[in-house]
Amino acid sequence: MTLPRTDTVVTYPSGDLTSTGTVLHTVPLPDGRTAVVLDRTAFHAVDPVWPDQPADVGTIAVDGRARAVVDAVVGATDGDVFHVGDAPVRTGTEGWSFVVCHLVDDAAGLTPGSPVTVDVDPEARRALSAGHTACHLASLALNEALAPLWTKEVPGDGRGRPDFDRLAIVTSRILPDASRDEYRIGKSLRKKGFPAAELPARLDEIVASANALLAEWVATGAAVSIQRESEGLGxxxxxxxxxxxxxxxxxxxxxxxRSLAELSGVEIALEAVEAEGALTVVMTTTAHPAF
Ligand SMILES: [Zn+2]
Incomplete structure (x- = not known):
């Protein structure tokens, strides 16, 4: 069987919840499930390299019979080997194709060439989208609240503030209407001019300042969009x-x-833990839906 040589066309960045496509490739997995690759899909898959947002919840239907997609992971191939969720390269790497692997327990009828329909659970998607939008806002608000503390110049974020989020982040997890980001402030960040020792005593002040910014931003109801030049997963x-x-x-x-008007508020909380010479800061973000 020939391996896919192009990326899956993904329609979820435009907010799509349903898509029609054709089965290109299927891979039986050791656990009995099957990975199903389509030419295009509305289904968001988790990226094992940076697994911030979990997979969508939903179904795939062939011949009018729907079955659950039990998970979805990013797959990759260099033309020789097909990796389901364990590619040795970052998504987007030149020379590789990146595809959405829809994992199903029941692959009956899902053979290459079959036309299929994918449907994503709207409420699960909305809650993760709200959590993800809030996560980005929170990182920008945190960067701005921490900006006065830096003693040296460092690369700026999407708004030109010192990018604490990018320099210190260890993990980011998008949850329904929430997110959890973990930051590590070790030697290298201290050398770059971040006064880690001052932070624990100033946490309340930082939280208050970030939350005031978040309230101001959410109140604008600003439009949110995903800009892209092409539609491939990578x-x-x-x-x-x-x-x-x-x-x-x-x-x-x-x-x-699609807009901050879908939120009535976003709030962060910070927790700092000092261990083994490094300071770990956990930011928990809560998104309140407007309706
Ligand atoms: Zn993101």
Whole structure:
């Protein structure tokens, strides 16, 4: 069987919840499930290299018979080997094709060439999109709240503020109407001019300042969009939001709300833990849906 040589066309960046496509390739997995690759899909898959947003919940139907997609992961091939969720390269790497692997327990009828329909659970998607949009806003608000602390110049974020988020992030997890980001402030960040020792005593002040910014931003109801030049899974996409003063852009592979008017509020909480010479800061972000 020939391996796919082009990326899956993904329609979820435009907010699509349903898509029609054709089965290109199927891979039986050791656990009994089957990975199904389509030419195009609305289904968001988790990227094992940076697994921030979980897979969508939904179904795939062939001949009018729908079955659950039990998980979805990014697959990749260099033309010789097909990797289901364990590619040795970052998504988007030149010379590789990146595809959505829809994992199903029941692959009956899902043979190459079959026309299929994919449907994504709207409420699960909305909650993850709200969590992801809130996560990006929170990272920008945190960067701005921490900006006065830096003693040296460092690369700026999508709004030109010192990019603490990018320099310190260890993990990011998008949850329904929430997110959790973990930052590590070790030696290298201290050398770059971040006064880690001052932070624990100033956490409340930072949280208050970030939350005031978030309230101001959400109140604008600004439009949110994903900018992209092409529709392949591995192609670069930018989350863009017209925040007061300056439009922000952040590279992002996930799904988002269309506007901040879909939120009534976003709040962060910070927790700092000092261990083994490094300070770990956990930011929990909560998104409140407007309706
Ligand atoms: Zn993102």
């Amino acid at each position: 192609d670069r996409r930018l989350w863009t939001c017209a925040l007061p003063g300056r439009t922000a852009s952040i590279p992002c592979g996930g799904t988002h709300l």
